[in-house]
Amino acid sequence: MALTGLFLCTFLIGHLLGNLQLFAGGEEGKRAFNEYGYFMSHNIFIKVLSYTTYISILFHAIDGFLLAFQNKKARPVNYAYSKPSANSGLASRSMALLGSIILIFICTHMANFWWKAKYSSTPMPLHRVEVSAPGSEQKQSLYLTTTGSFLPTEGLVIKHGTQIYAPEVNLKVGEGYKDLHSLTVAFFGHDKSEEGFPANEFALLAVVLYSLAMLTLSFHLWHGFSSAFQSLGVRHPKYTPFIQMVGKGFAVLVPLGFASIPIFLYFTR
Amino acid sequence: MASKNININLKIWRQKNANAKGNMETYKLDNVSTDSSFLEMLDQLNEQLINERKEPIAFDHDCREGICGMCSLYINGEAHGPDRAVTTCQLHMRKFKDGETIYVEPWRAKAFPVIKDLVVDRSAFDRIQQAGGFVSVNTSGRTMDANAIPIPKHDADKAFEAAACIGCGACVASCVNASAMLFVSAKVSQLALLPQGKVEARDRVLNMVRTMDEEGFGNCTNTGACAVECPKEISLDNIARMNREFLKAAITSEA
Ligand code: HEM
Ligand code: SF4
Numbered sequence: 001m002a003l004t005g006l007f008l009c010t011f012l013i014g015h016l017l018g019n020l021q022l023f024a025g026g027e028e029g030k031r032a033f034n035e036y037g038y039f040m041s042h043n044i045f046i047k048v049l050s051y052t053t054y055i056s057i058l059f060h061a062i063d064g065f066l067l068a069f070q071n072k073k074a075r076p077v078n079y080a081y082s083k084p085s086a087n088s089g090l091a092s093r094s095m096a097l098l099g100s101i102i103l104i105f106i107c108t109h110m111a112n113f114w115w116k117a118k119y120s121s122t123p124m125p126l127h128r129v130e131v132s133a134p135g136s137e138q139k140q141s142l143y144l145t146t147t148g149s150f151l152p153t154e155g156l157v158i159k160h161g162t163q164i165y166a167p168e169v170n171l172k173v174g175e176g177y178k179d180l181h182s183l184t185v186a187f188f189g190h191d192k193s194e195e196g197f198p199a200n201e202f203a204l205l206a207v208v209l210y211s212l213a214m215l216t217l218s219f220h221l222w223h224g225f226s227s228a229f230q231s232l233g234v235r236h237p238k239y240t241p242f243i244q245m246v247g248k249g250f251a252v253l254v255p256l257g258f259a260s261i262p263i264f265l266y267f268t269r
Numbered sequence: 270m271a272s273k274n275i276n277i278n279l280k281i282w283r284q285k286n287a288n289a290k291g292n293m294e295t296y297k298l299d300n301v302s303t304d305s306s307f308l309e310m311l312d313q314l315n316e317q318l319i320n321e322r323k324e325p326i327a328f329d330h331d332c333r334e335g336i337c338g339m340c341s342l343y344i345n346g347e348a349h350g351p352d353r354a355v356t357t358c359q360l361h362m363r364k365f366k367d368g369e370t371i372y373v374e375p376w377r378a379k380a381f382p383v384i385k386d387l388v389v390d391r392s393a394f395d396r397i398q399q400a401g402g403f404v405s406v407n408t409s410g411r412t413m414d415a416n417a418i419p420i421p422k423h424d425a426d427k428a429f430e431a432a433a434c435i436g437c438g439a440c441v442a443s444c445v446n447a448s449a450m451l452f453v454s455a456k457v458s459q460l461a462l463l464p465q466g467k468v469e470a471r472d473r474v475l476n477m478v479r480t481m482d483e484e485g486f487g488n489c490t491n492t493g494a495c496a497v498e499c500p501k502e503i504s505l506d507n508i509a510r511m512n513r514e515f516l517k518a519a520i521t522s523e524a
C-alpha cells in the first residue's frame with residue numbers, strides 16, 4: 001500500500017510537469033506538447049514506467065478495497081453514538097471512499113484522453129500548421145513530421161494512426177504527431193473547436209468534475225503521503241515533522257497544479 | 270473545585286448474554302456528585318436498579334486507580350470518555366453537565382465479543398501476548414541480575430513508556446478499523462528495545478502480528494485515533510517501530 005502509494009506520488013509529479021506545458025500556447029506550445037506526447041509513447045523507458053504505473057494503480061486499489069473490506073468486518077456491530085472527530089482527521093478515516101472516487105476519475109480520465117489518443121476507432125487528427133506562401137493570402141495546411149519536415153495534407157492518406165502515405169504508390173512518406181494539444185484544448189476550452197476536434201459542449205462540466213476529482217486527490221494525499229512513511233516505519237523526531245510538512249504541501253500544490261490547467265484552458269481558449 | 274450534584278440521563282447498552290440481542294436502555298439518575306468517578310456513578314445507578322428490583326448493569330473494573338486495565342466503556346462517543354490520558358475509573362463526573370444525556374456502550378470489535386451488558390471478552394489480547402510477548406531467561410541457577418545489563422537511558426525510557434500499556438483495549442475501541450496495532454506495538458516495542466528481548470525478536474513480531482490478524486482485528490491505516498484515546502498515552506512511535514521490526518523479520522525469515 002505504502003510503496004504503491006508513494007510510487008503513484010512520484011508519477012503525479014511527472015504527469016503534472018508534462019501537463020503544465022499546456023500553459024504554453026501558440027504554435028510553439030502546441031508543437032512542444034505534441035512532441036512531448038510522441039516521446040512519451042515511443043520511449044522504451046517510459047513504456048516500462050507506464051506499465052509500472054498501471055500495475056501500481058491496480059495493486060493499490062485492490063489492496064485498498066481488501067483492507068477496507070476486512071476493516072468493515074472487524075467491527076460488525078457499530079456504536080450507537082460515536083465521535084471520531086475527537087481523535088482523528090476526516091481524510092484519514094475516508095481513504096477508501098476517497099480512493100474509490102479517484103479510481104472512477106482515473107477510468108473516465110483514461111477514456112477521455114488515453115483511449116482517444118491510442119485506440120479510438122476514428123483516427124486522431126495529426127499535428128498541422130497553416131502557412132501562407134510569402135506575399136500570398138492563400139493558406140496551406142501542412143503536416144509536421146517527426147523528422148521536422150512538412151508534408152501537404154492534401155493528396156496524402158493516413159494509415160495506422162500516424163503514418164503518412166502517398167496513396168497511388170502506397171509508399172510511406174513520413175510520420176506525423178498526434179495532435180494531443182488540440183484534443184485537450186477542445187475538451188476543456190470554452191466552446192472551442194480545434195483542428196478537427198469538435199467543441200465540447202460539456203466543457204464546463206468537465207472542468208468542474210476534474211477540479212472536484214483533484215480536491216478528492218488532495219484529501220487522499222493530505223493523509224496518505226505521511227501515512228505511507230509511518231507504514232514503512234520511517235518515523236523520527238528529527239525528520240517526521242518535515243515529512244508531514246512536505247506531505248501537506250504536496251497534497252495542496254500537486255492537485256492544485258493539475259486543476260489549474262483545465263481552468264486556465266476553459267477561460268483562455 | 271466545589272462539589273455539586275447533577276442530574277443526568279443515561280443511555281446504556283443492555284445485553285443479557287453473548288448470544289442475546291441487546292439494545293440501548295434509558296435511565297435517569299439524580300443527585301450524582303461531580304466528585305464521584307464514572308464507575309461510582311454506575312454503582313449508584315446499580316443501587317437504584319437493585320432497589321427497583323431490576324437487574325444491575327454489568328461492567329468491568331478492578332483497581333479503580335488506572336493501573337489494571339479492566340475498566341473500559343465507550344462514553345459519549347469516545348473510549349474512556351471525553352477526558353484525555355485517563356481510564357474510565359479515573360474519569361470524574363465533573364466532566365459532564367447537569368441534565369446531560371450520556372451514552373455508555375461496550376467496546377465494539379469482532380475480536381472483543383460482548384459477554385454481558387458492557388462487559389466484553391478481551392482474551393484475544395492474552396492470546397496475542399502469549400504468541401510472543403515474553404523473553405527467555407536463564408534458569409540454571411546463575412540468573413543474571415537485570416540491572417547488571419547496561420542499557421542506554423534513552424532506550425530504557427522508551428521501553429518503560431511502552432510498558433505502561435495496561436491492555437485496556439481503548440485503542441481497538443476508538444479505531445475506525447478496530448485495529449489492535451497500538452497495543453501490539455507497545456508489547457513488541459517494550460521488548461524490542463531491550464537486550465533481553467533480542468533473542469526472540471524476529472519470531473516475536475511475526476507471531477504476534479499473525480495472531481493479531483487471526484483474532485479478527487482490523488488493519489491500521491494510521492488515523493492516529495488510538496494514541497489520542499489511549500489512557501497511557503502510548504505513542505505512534507511504537508507502531509512505526511513494530512512496522513520496522515516486522516519488515517526486517519518478514520524479509521529475513523525463512524518461511
Ligand atoms: C494517483 C492516485 C493515488 C495516489 C497518489 C495514492 C496515494 C496513497 C498513499 C501515499 C497512501 C498511504 C499508504 C499508507 O498509509 O501506507 C494511500 C492509501 C490508500 N489508498 Fe491511495 N492513492 C491513489 C489512488 C488510490 C485509488 C485509485 C484507490 C482505490 C480504491 C486508493 C485507495 C487507498 C486506500 C483504501 C488507502 C488507505 C490504506 C492505508 O492507509 O494503508 N488510492 N494512497
Ligand atoms: S495501547 Fe493504550 S489504549 Fe491500547 S491497550 Fe494499551 S493502554 Fe489501552
Ligand code: FES
Nearest residue numbers: 331333338340358
Ligand atoms: S479499573 Fe483498573 S484501570 Fe480502571
